[in-house]
Amino acid sequence: MDLTQLEIFCAIAEQGSVTAAAEKLHRVPSNISTRLKQLEEELGCALFRREKLRLHITDSGRTFLAYSRRILALSEEAKQSVSGQRPDGVFTLGAIESTAAVRLPPLIARYHQRWPQVGLDLSTGPSGDMIDGVLAGRYSAAFVDGPPKHPQLEGIPVFAEDLVLIGALNHPPVYDASGISGSTIYAFRANCSYRRLFENWFARTHAVPGKIFEMESYHGILACVSAGAGLALIPASMLESMPGRDSVNAWPLSEGMGQIAIWLVWRKGTRSANLQAMKALLTED
Incomplete structure (x- = not known):
């Protein structure tokens, strides 16, 4: 097994076919097929299930894909560490939606101005998905x-954030969760850390939310709340940046539960030049 085989395997998994992987890697399809067959024979298992012109990754393939990505990332990190390279190549970043929308634009602009040779690849999603992405x-x-709870992660706090409860303009003030027990809630998917915090806030006073509608964007959440359809939890910085901020009332969570810190996290031991450059920007006065 070598790094080239792992690169080929990852390309097939991402592209879904030998032909597409060959185009991405600038190789002939026959070479891609041969290297994949050799890898499967060495591992003693099928990494893909063949169906017509598509390849569907198997359970064994998904497990091996996570390891392959980590090995390739560590290989690149090792090359940068010993060569003394300056930041270069592609720097893949994940971020929760609100941080990406409000906090990161000026930071990414500064990073690009200082290191224009680095290609920043930013993906957004719930906190759980982002952590899984770093681990994989x-x-x-x-x-x-944060702070990170997984033993394979480390990081630094970078932004202070306040989460506020929002309701329609005619909604009475909210002082604690017991006053809105049973109310309709708008939130992201279950792996969103803000949603878990919101549910824990209810639980502390033995209150329970009513129907929870899962939404895909803060703008959609704000529109529903401003129409009087329910309540939601949203970062204050995100609310302040939105055109409809004056269409809702906002209240802090009781007991200071809405005060959190946003962390930049990475796999423990990572020392890539791209990451070090980002950390340097974040710690500048």
């Missing part, structure tokens, strides 16, 4: 609410 090697680092 899809992202070099990610901005999530």
Whole structure:
């Protein structure tokens, strides 16, 4: 097994076919097929299930894909560490939606101005997805609410964030969760850390939310709340940046539960030049 085989395997998994992987890697399809067959024979298992012109990754393939991405990421990191390279190549970042929308634009602009040779690849999603992406090697680092709890992660706090409860303008003030027990809630998917915090806030006073509608964007959430359809939890910085901020009332969570820190996290031991450059920018006065 060598790194080229792992690169080919990852390309097939991402592209879904030998032909597409060959185009991405600038190789002939027959070479891609041969290297994949050799890898499967060496591992003693099928990494893909063949169906017509598509390849569908198997359970064994998904497990091996996570390891392959980590190995390739570590290989690139090792090359940078011993060569003394300046930041270069592609820097894959993950971030929760609100941080990407409000906090990162000026930071990414500064990073690009200082290191224009680096290609920044930013993906957004719930905190759980971002952490999984770092652990699987899809992202070099990610901005999530912290501190990191996984033993293979480390990081630094970078932004202070306040989460506020929002309701329609005619909604009475909210002082604690017991006053809105049973109310309709708008939130992201279950792996969103803000949603978990919101549910824990209810639980502390033995209150329970009513129907939870899962949304895909803060703008959609704001529109529903401003129409009087329910309540939601949203970062204050995100609310302040939105055109419809004056269409809702906002209240802090009781007991200071809405005060959190956003962390930049990475796999423990990572020392890539791209990551070091980002950390340097974040710690500048």
